[in-house]
Amino acid sequence: MHKALKMATKSCVPHKFRTENSDEEVNQEVPSNASNYLGATSIQKQPTFRNSRQAPDPTWKSPRNSAVLSTPLPTLDASKEYNWQAGMTNIREKNAVMLQNPLMADVHFTVGCGKNKQHIPAHRYVLATGSSVFYAMFYGGLADQNDEVCLPDVEPIAFHNLLKYLYCDEIQLSADNVIPTLYVAKKYIVPHLARACVQFLETSLSARNACMLLCQGRLFEEQELMQQCWEVIDAQAEESLASDGFVDIDFSTMESVLLRETLNAKEVSVFNAVCKWAEAECRRRDMEPSMENKRSVLGEAFYLIRIPSMSLDDFANGPAQSGMLTAQETTNIFLYFTANNKPELPFKRKGRSGLMPxxxxxxxxxxxxxxxxxxxxxxxxxxxxxxxxxxxxxxxxxxxxxxxxxxxxxxxxxxxxxxxxxxxxxxxxxxxxxxxxxxxxxxxxxxxxxxxxxxxxxxxxxxxxxxxxxxxxxxxxxxxxxxxxxxxxxxxxxxxxxxxxxxxxxx
The missing domain is CATH 2.60.120.820 (PHR domain)
Structure with missing residues (x-):
């Protein structure tokens, strides 16, 4: 996958990749350093509720087949072992032998780019039975018979996860691979694998990563994940806005947070979070984080901060001394707080409603x-x-x-x-x-x-x-x-x- 998709990157930024067998460039906003924000899930002893829906079991084995391969099957040189099938008791074990095996492989993928690039053999029939996209690629009316497919936008670990699911009906997710796996599941329209990724993200959701996961939910158009992220952000707004994940979100997601009526946060906390985001955005653009540049990257979104709804003390000890306001803006806001004849302000004046407990x-x-x-x-x-x-x-x-x-x-x-x-x-x-x-x-x-x-x-x-x-x-x-x-x-x-x-x- 493009280097911006690697988990070590620090922001969600647009990039371009080339589609299979095509020179067409496609704009795609890609995931960021999710593993920094996702925690490990654990299995707890569950109380019994009458007439209530039980939470999903977060073990991340394939819900389609609860039995998974507890140990990897041994590799073999099937070209020399003509009766290798005899020891296999079911089709899943046989498919597991063929997973990434060059024997009978009729398509080869070059996955990733740079030092991360890997060459992976596969079998058209297995891929086409599990993905409508692969079916169209290999057997559709415009099928390309080229047996070499280049996927520079896909992380090798994510492609391994996709193949493991298609061959063995097995899902293995971690904080390091869940977002690139969701990307490849969406790319090849494998909805069950995509849903397992979303469930993993939902069980990892906290104030620390809610803003970052909201960004990914918007990217992948996962409405349920977005809704759960908003529930966390609204209820734990102070912690969510102060998290490292907030500064890594894209502009559109940051703007949607500022528009939110139900944030349970002091407006001065919103102001401080936006200032940190603007500084990080300047650095992402290789710009000096001056007041002018920070205001420039924020644009009109800066006026979504409801400074007039702050207390006078919060304003005087925060925004007024932050360097983010011009001298005239600072004067006008002080007059708004204290004068009978209040000046017009470009900021929203009404405070946020917050959540009702x-x-x-x-x-x-x-x-x-x-x-x-x-x-x-x-x-x-x-x-x-x-x-x-x-x-x-x-x-x-x-x-x-x-x-x-x-x-x-x-x-x-x-x-x-x-x-x-x-x-x-x-x-x-x-x-x-x-x-x-x-x-x-x-x-x-x-x-x-x-x-x-x-x-x-x-x-x-x-x-x-x-x-x-x-x-x-x-x-x-x-x-x-x-x-x-x-x-x-x-x-x-x-x-x-x-x-x-x-x-x-x-x-």
Whole structure:
């Protein structure tokens, strides 16, 4: 594949490649350093949900045939072994012997370019039965009988993966090869392999790589992958915009992020991310990252930043001193914040709406009694699992049953003992049986079918409301929650009653 497709490159940039047996140049925006952002998937013990869709098993074997070759079949010189077929029990084993074997090969591919170039033998019949593109190439009305095909735009590892699937019905993906494999699966219209690549990317999705995968989803026109990327970017906008992946996206994807109404981020964070992107884009174009050049690469997209929606402090300590604004722009924005007669500004003024959180309330009633609920530094804890990816914003708590009071609280979210998020803060209780939110600094992504532990240590008036008639499973919007008792709970909270009545989340 073109050198820009190699995983070591740092940006998504357009390039040109030549099609098979043709001098026609085709513009193609190619993937970037995906392996820097994709994490390994793991198999977790899954809770059982009633009436809910189970998440796909992320083992990345071929869903069409769960049995894969556990060890590679031995190579052989079939030209000297006239009865090599006798020891094979099925067609898949026989095809595996022919994989990249010159015996009976009637087409040869030169894949990649430069030092990465490889020569690979193949068999027209096998390729044509697995791909309509290969069928048209070899047996269609305009079929070319040339047995040499040059593919400079395809990574050798991706072509190996394609052949392994076509010959052996086997799919082996990793962070290093999934995007070039998706490219070649799309190029030769092998939808099942393409779908497996997309599923791999979806299970690897996080705030760290969501912007980069959005870029690839747009490139390959994968609507479902794009939707899941937007869910992560919206809910974890602060982290997504601050990630290394954001600076590597193309201009069109960056502009689509700026147009997004539902980003859960401060506008000053959007401004800072765009400045970093502009600096990186200047370097990609071999330009000095001056203010003029950064404004030049951003063009009119710069005005999509909603600077007038910032607080005065955020503007004064950020954009006003960044060097990205002209002196006149800075003056006009200060006047917009402070003057009665406000100047016209080219920036969008209305703040982003963000996402509305959901609240899963796990108790059917609440109560208080003279001898409950006491804290004294003890831990209230509950375990929960969901049937789809969500983002935990925080938890709701009951407050004092003896009038308005202030509570100090430390909340934690853990997965199998590993701390994912923590907040140490306070909340004010007005003496009612309402719940009071305590939020993390940034929402925390949790995966389906895995139990997580929510814990809290409260310090304040000992007597408070507490939940009763708790439910072990409940539906909240499109999400099914399942609850179970936690061994970390030392203050009496469990499934049936206690504290932590609400899970606050985005989805």
């Amino acid at each position: 959901f609240k899963c309330h796990r108790f059917q009633s609440s109560a208080y009694r003279s001898n409950q609920w006491r804290y004294r530094g003890r831990c209230d804890s509950i375990q929960f699992a969901v049937d789809r990816r969500v983002f935990i914003a925080g938890f709701g708590f009951y407050g004092s049953s003896n009038g308005a009071m202030q509570y100090q609280v430390k909340v934690e979210l853990k997965k199998e003992g590993t701390l994912l998020g923590q907040a140490i803060t306070s909340f004010f209780s007005d003496g009612s049986s309402n719940t009071f939110p305590v939020l993390f600094d940034n929402p925390i992504q949790i995966e389906p079918d895995v139990f997580y532990t929510a814990s809290a240590v409260l310090d304040g008036p000992e007597l408070s409301y507490f939940g009763q008639e708790g439910m072990s499973e409940m539906q909240c919007g499109k999400v099914t929650f399942q609850f179970q008792c936690s061994s970390d709970s030392t203050n009496g909270t469990g499934v049936q009653g206690g504290q932590i009545p609400e899970i606050i989340f985005y989805c």
